Amino acid sequence: xxxxxxxxxxxxxxxxxxxxxxxxxxxxxxxxxxxxxxxxxxxxxxxxxxxxxxxxxxxxxxxxxxxxxxxxxxxxxxxxxxxxxxxxxxxxxxxxxxxxxxxxxxxxxxxxxxxxxxxxxxxxxxxxxxxxxxxxxxxxxxxxxxxxxxxxxxxxxxxxxxxxxxxxxxxx
Amino acid sequence: xxxxxxxxxxxxxxxxxxxxxxxxxxxxxxxxxxxxxxxxxxxxxxxxxxxxxxxxxxxxxxxxxxxxxxxxxxxxxxxxxxxxxxxxxxxxxxxxxxxxxxxxxxxxxxxxxxxxxxxxxxxxxxxxxxxxxxxxxxxxxxxxxxxxxxxxxxxxxxxxxxxxxxxxxxxxxxxxxxxxxxxxxxxxxxxxxxxxxxxxxxxxxxxxxxxxxxxxxxxxxxxxxxxxxxxxxxxxxxxxxxxxxxxxxxxxxxxxxxxxxxxxxxxxxxxxxxxxxxxxxxxxxxxxxxxxxxxxxxxxxxxxxxxxxxxxxxxxxxxxxxxxxxxxxxxxxxxxxxxxxxxxxxxxxxxxxxxxxxxxxxxxxxxxxxxxxxxxxxxxxxxxxxxxxxxxxxxxxxxxxxxxxxxxxxxxxxxxxxxxxxxxxxxxxxxxxxxxxxxxxxxxxxxxxxxxxxxxxxxxxxxxxxxxxxxxxxxxxxxxxxxxxxxxxxxxxxxxxxxxxxxxxxxxxxxxxxxxxxxxxxxxxxxxxxxxxxxxxxxxxxxxxxxxxxxxxxxxxxxxxxxxxxxxxxxxxxxxxxxxxxxxxxxxxxxxxxxxxxxxxxxxxxxxxxxxxxxxxxxxxxxxxxxxxxxxxxxxxxxxxxxxxxxxxxxxxxxxxxxxxxxxxxxxxxxxxxxx
Numbered sequence: 001x002x003x004x005x006x007x008x009x010x011x012x013x014x015x016x017x018x019x020x021x022x023x024x025x026x027x028x029x030x031x032x033x034x035x036x037x038x039x040x041x042x043x044x045x046x047x048x049x050x051x052x053x054x055x056x057x058x059x060x061x062x063x064x065x066x067x068x069x070x071x072x073x074x075x076x077x078x079x080x081x082x083x084x085x086x087x088x089x090x091x092x093x094x095x096x097x098x099x100x101x102x103x104x105x106x107x108x109x110x111x112x113x114x115x116x117x118x119x120x121x122x123x124x125x126x127x128x129x130x131x132x133x134x135x136x137x138x139x140x141x142x143x144x145x146x147x148x149x150x151x152x153x154x155x156x157x158x159x160x161x162x163x164x165x166x167x168x169x170x171x172x
Numbered sequence: 173x174x175x176x177x178x179x180x181x182x183x184x185x186x187x188x189x190x191x192x193x194x195x196x197x198x199x200x201x202x203x204x205x206x207x208x209x210x211x212x213x214x215x216x217x218x219x220x221x222x223x224x225x226x227x228x229x230x231x232x233x234x235x236x237x238x239x240x241x242x243x244x245x246x247x248x249x250x251x252x253x254x255x256x257x258x259x260x261x262x263x264x265x266x267x268x269x270x271x272x273x274x275x276x277x278x279x280x281x282x283x284x285x286x287x288x289x290x291x292x293x294x295x296x297x298x299x300x301x302x303x304x305x306x307x308x309x310x311x312x313x314x315x316x317x318x319x320x321x322x323x324x325x326x327x328x329x330x331x332x333x334x335x336x337x338x339x340x341x342x343x344x345x346x347x348x349x350x351x352x353x354x355x356x357x358x359x360x361x362x363x364x365x366x367x368x369x370x371x372x373x374x375x376x377x378x379x380x381x382x383x384x385x386x387x388x389x390x391x392x393x394x395x396x397x398x399x400x401x402x403x404x405x406x407x408x409x410x411x412x413x414x415x416x417x418x419x420x421x422x423x424x425x426x427x428x429x430x431x432x433x434x435x436x437x438x439x440x441x442x443x444x445x446x447x448x449x450x451x452x453x454x455x456x457x458x459x460x461x462x463x464x465x466x467x468x469x470x471x472x473x474x475x476x477x478x479x480x481x482x483x484x485x486x487x488x489x490x491x492x493x494x495x496x497x498x499x500x501x502x503x504x505x506x507x508x509x510x511x512x513x514x515x516x517x518x519x520x521x522x523x524x525x526x527x528x529x530x531x532x533x534x535x536x537x538x539x540x541x542x543x544x545x546x547x548x549x550x551x552x553x554x555x556x557x558x559x560x561x562x563x564x565x566x567x568x569x570x571x572x573x574x575x576x577x578x579x580x581x582x583x584x585x586x587x588x589x590x591x592x593x594x595x596x597x598x599x600x601x602x603x604x605x606x607x608x609x610x611x612x613x614x615x616x617x618x619x620x621x622x623x624x625x626x627x628x629x630x631x632x633x634x635x636x637x638x639x640x641x642x643x644x645x646x647x648x649x650x651x652x653x654x655x656x657x658x659x660x661x662x663x664x665x666x667x668x669x670x671x672x673x674x675x676x677x678x679x680x681x682x683x684x685x686x687x688x689x690x691x692x693x694x695x696x697x698x699x700x701x702x703x704x705x706x707x708x709x710x711x712x713x714x715x716x717x718x719x720x721x722x723x724x725x726x727x728x729x730x731x732x733x734x735x736x737x738x739x740x741x742x743x744x745x746x747x748x749x750x751x752x753x754x755x756x757x758x759x760x761x762x763x764x765x766x767x768x769x770x771x772x773x774x775x776x777x778x779x780x781x782x783x784x785x786x787x788x789x790x791x792x793x794x795x796x797x798x799x800x801x802x803x804x805x806x807x808x809x810x811x812x813x814x815x816x817x818x819x820x821x822x823x824x825x826x827x828x829x830x831x832x833x834x835x836x837x838x839x840x841x842x843x844x845x846x847x848x
Contacts, residue, residue: 104548111528
């Protein structure tokens with residue numbers, strides 16, 4: 001396959017995937033404000049679902065809460081004020097994500113903290129292993145060469161070539 | 173109990189008869205568990221409502237199909253089912269390695285028996301499914317009592333997938349017991365080398381495949397039954413199944429470093445331990461009521477048993493590790509930063525960070541309540557925000573890893589291998605952005621998905637073209653030969669491709685639309701390109717439930733394209749309602765219609781319609797993942813290489829005039845696989 005063919009194949013694959021996704025954007029609707037705010041709140045019926053996603057038949061909580069939300073939005077209240085109003089009424093549990101302040105902000109820091117610590121460990125481990133490798137190469141370099149006759153050299157070279165070829169084809 | 177005591181005695185005395193006796197005890201335990209499980213199934217099929225568990229989860233009109241799945245629908249039965257699945261694994265492991273590895277297997281038998289003892293204690297003394305109803309008779313003597321009919325099965329569980337999803341997921345959870353048992357046994361018995369890794373690789377892959385399929389089947393069940401238009405809600409029980417999957421995935425990658433290079437012995441042992449611990453933690457979360465979940469069993473007092481067992485496992489693992497840590501010492505060396513080894517390190521880092529993020533989000537409400545006295549919610553917005561960047565990085569590594577060689581990759585080779593796939597990724601994302609895509613993560617996902625797909629394709633192409641050139645076969649057949657020569661490697665690529673499909677499917681979520689409307693006959697709801705015309709409502713009476721059904725004519729582009737029948741069911745036996753969602757699924761999008769109930773204000777039926785793009789790609793990706801894993805589990809076909817004869821030009825003169833040795837390259841030489 002020539003480079004031109006490769007490029008055409010790549011473009012075909014890309015275009016296929018892109019076309020599968022892109023038209024969806026064209027038909028996508030704009031999410032209204034109430035719906036967007038609803039994703040920041042939990043349904044309080046105990047189902048553990050986002051307010052706008054609770055679909056329990058005759059759910060005692062989601063219906064009144066959604067009506068309340070619509071009422072606030074209709075009045076033109078600010079987003080923060082609406083959320084605050086719900087927190088006052090139902091407690092912090094109504095928020096679908098922990099607030100990024102005070103003790104609850106820890107939840108947001110844990111993944112980042114884990115990543116930084118993990119990254120530091122990985123980098124440290126890589127450096128340590130690299131140093132060991134450098135030491136190994138230095139030791140190997142200092143060792144006297146093992147004499148070979150040319151016939152066995154030839155066999156070794158061809159065997160090595162065959163191994164490499166096999167490795168290339170079956171390497172993990 | 174004899175299996176564990178006899179096993180310990182066998183380890184101490186090394187007496188062959190004791191070893192055999194302990195193993196046979198293990199077999200006997202398994203057979204007895206099967207008999208116990210079969211008894212419960214029999215009780216369900218014979219409508220024996222003197223049994224409390226049968227009466228609580230079945231009724232006479234329940235179909236035979238669901239009478240079987242009722243076995244695991246409650247706390248007690250599901251624990252017995254857990255023991256049943258575990259016993260299949262234990263039996264298979266004991267049988268497969270009977271008479272083999274005499275230094276290792278007694279330890280393995282003891283660890284597996286230890287795990288079984290815990291679950292059998294639960295089955296017999298804590299949450300037995302064999303309790304019977306009793307009523308006081310004359311003289312206050314208790315007599316067996318029988319109910320006329322049972323309460324019936326939870327409507328949410330009366331769906332075909334519920335007969336598949338829990339067994340699949342449980343098979344995944346329980347399957348991780350085998351690598352755990354081998355890892356702990358190797359550590360306790362100081363079993364030399366990487367043999368335990370080779371022995372458990374297939375078991376781990378089987379468990380992982382079941383866990384993957386179980387998670388996706390659960391997602392599909394949630395999608396098709398719960399009627400909320402989504403498939404993954406970051407519910408604690410969903411998270412509990414994801415965490416061991418993440419660490420199991422990390423293990424399946426890092427284990428290659430131990431096999432290939434003898435590296436990361438400590439890490440791998442701990443990954444296996446951690447995976448098993450997370451399986452037990454997940455079970456605890458599901459069963460203890462520690463966290464709120466729609467999937468959890470009713471709150472019960474068995475949680476502290478699981479927490480105690482988890483603590484015991486941690487203590488055993490830590491003690492075993494510190495006592496024998498010198499056994500795990502390995503001479504880890506890294507030739508280059510640009511190597512497959514370092515990509516695996518990053519892969520493990522990312523998977524572990526994802527696991528920590530999920531664990532933190534799942535348990536944070538409990539922590540917050542303990543510290544501040546008030547519970548908070550950690551819902552999808554938290555998990556999505558934290559995990560999407562992690563997932564993108566992981567997707568990137570999925571593409572990078574296979575391009576890097578073991579030990580060292582030259583910058584030139586990197587440029588050569590990266591060039592086309594990366595270019596392809598940018599072209600795809602560029603086209604999408606030019607056509608109006610504005611969601612950053614969707615564009616990034618598209619870029620990386622294309623990159624990974626092209627990487628995989630180029631790997632297949634490179635290998636297949638070598639074989640095609642040598643054998644004269646066409647590329648497709650050569651790709652097949654290539655795959656069968658190294659099933660693990662190419663099966664792994666197929667799994668990666670499956671994951672790409674899953675990622676693309678998830679990316680489609682950014683474009684979900686939905687609309688809810690009170691509708692009577694003749695009403696029309698418009699959603700995207702679809703026009704839903706409600707023709708009428710009707711009702712039917714089935715033996716186990718009554719159903720109200722809406723008949724909806726779906727029009728697209730001015731013509732009728734399909735009929736949908738969203739249904740709402742009422743189950744009189746347990747006075748509960750359920751929905752049967754009507755889904756029209758294509759690769760492009762799902763039209764998902766729910767009969768959501770009746771509006772109490774207008775007394776009109778409520779229809780909720782969703783347009784969910786690309787969802788089918790997720791299920792398709794799941795199938796590809798399972799297929800790839802099966803492929804990777806197949807034994808390699810021996811590579812047969814035909815090398816060209818040595819030519820005169822290649823022959824170097826040999827001192828002394830002797831004929832240079834013509835090694836047998838001219839003959840067909842069977843070369844061993846490079847691994848596994």
